[in-house]
Amino acid sequence: MTKIPGAGRADLFSMDPDDVVIPTEGPLYDERTAWPVDENLVANIRYYGQIQAIVVRKNGTTVEVVAGRQRLKAIREINRQAKERGEKTMMVKCQLMPGTDAQHYGMMISENEIRKDDDPFVKAEKAKRLLQYGLTVQEIATTCGRDSRTVVGWLALTEVAPEVQEAIRTGEVAAGVGVALAELPRDQQAAKLEELKKEGKATVKQTHREVRREVRDESRPGRPPALPVPPQTELKGCIKELTAKPIGKRSAQLEGFTLCLEYVTGAIDKQTAMAMLFGPK
Numbered sequence: 001m002t003k004i005p006g007a008g009r010a011d012l013f014s015m016d017p018d019d020v021v022i023p024t025e026g027p028l029y030d031e032r033t034a035w036p037v038d039e040n041l042v043a044n045i046r047y048y049g050q051i052q053a054i055v056v057r058k059n060g061t062t063v064e065v066v067a068g069r070q071r072l073k074a075i076r077e078i079n080r081q082a083k084e085r086g087e088k089t090m091m092v093k094c095q096l097m098p099g100t101d102a103q104h105y106g107m108m109i110s111e112n113e114i115r116k117d118d119d120p121f122v123k124a125e126k127a128k129r130l131l132q133y134g135l136t137v138q139e140i141a142t143t144c145g146r147d148s149r150t151v152v153g154w155l156a157l158t159e160v161a162p163e164v165q166e167a168i169r170t171g172e173v174a175a176g177v178g179v180a181l182a183e184l185p186r187d188q189q190a191a192k193l194e195e196l197k198k199e200g201k202a203t204v205k206q207t208h209r210e211v212r213r214e215v216r217d218e219s220r221p222g223r224p225p226a227l228p229v230p231p232q233t234e235l236k237g238c239i240k241e242l243t244a245k246p247i248g249k250r251s252a253q254l255e256g257f258t259l260c261l262e263y264v265t266g267a268i269d270k271q272t273a274m275a276m277l278f279g280p281k
Contacts, residue, residue: 014091027101053093067111120175156182163190176204
């Protein structure tokens with residue numbers, strides 16, 4: 001196998017990100033170019049700076065990106081926002097790599113495809129360690145390029161029963177099932193998982209639903225179990241019946257609650273609900 005000449009050379013420099021061309025056709029075109037800017041990546045680079053240089057090549061007098069399109073787009077977005085606030089913009093770190101069209105295309109593919117994502121429990125332990133270092137959940141989310149809800153889920157996985165962890169590791173159930181079961185006491189999780197599997201309900205959505213119903217019922221001793229959520233058609237009919245005739249002077253709270261129900265059930269969209277409540281903007 002022939003090594004790409006100069007591939008190990010640290011040919012690094014910085015330049016204005018707007019001067020780096022993202023090919024929209026030709027040998028270095030990539031469908032990822034059309035992806036929207038990743039706001040999590042924007043937050044990460046704003047917080048830590050650009051950790052990894054993008055790979056570029058010279059095409060005549062033009063500098064073209066080979067690998068790192070999303071980082072380049074994120075830095076452009078950071079600069080756009082900085083200019084609006086009158087703040088200093090940042091340069092993009094680049095590594096110049098020689099090679100043919102085929103070699104550069106191979107570099108572009110390999111950077112994206114050769115990576116191996118951590119399993120959920122490795123992510124969970126990393127998040128837990130960052131938490132121990134004093135980072136907030138939001139800072140951990142920024143570090144990992146995820147949202148806060150995802151990080152909370154990872155942290156929950158560190159507390160689930162061994163039997164649940166094993167079921168996730170073997171692929172028997174999704175990690176989200178473990179996150180849902182984490183709401184239960186640890187000594188009840190394995191039994192609940194077995195129950196859900198026997199009933200064919202060990203999916204993320206169904207597990208969340210079953211666990212929340214169980215937690216809600218336990219928090220209301222002496223009360224009957226919660227009723228199942230009625231179908232949307234029934235909810236819509238109920239809203240129509242309850243709002244058919246005016247009852248006294250409707251308060252803003254009642255009006256807002258009614259509109260909220262109509263929005264949740266899909267009877268009206270959010271813009272219509274807001275316009276009906278506050279008037280058109």
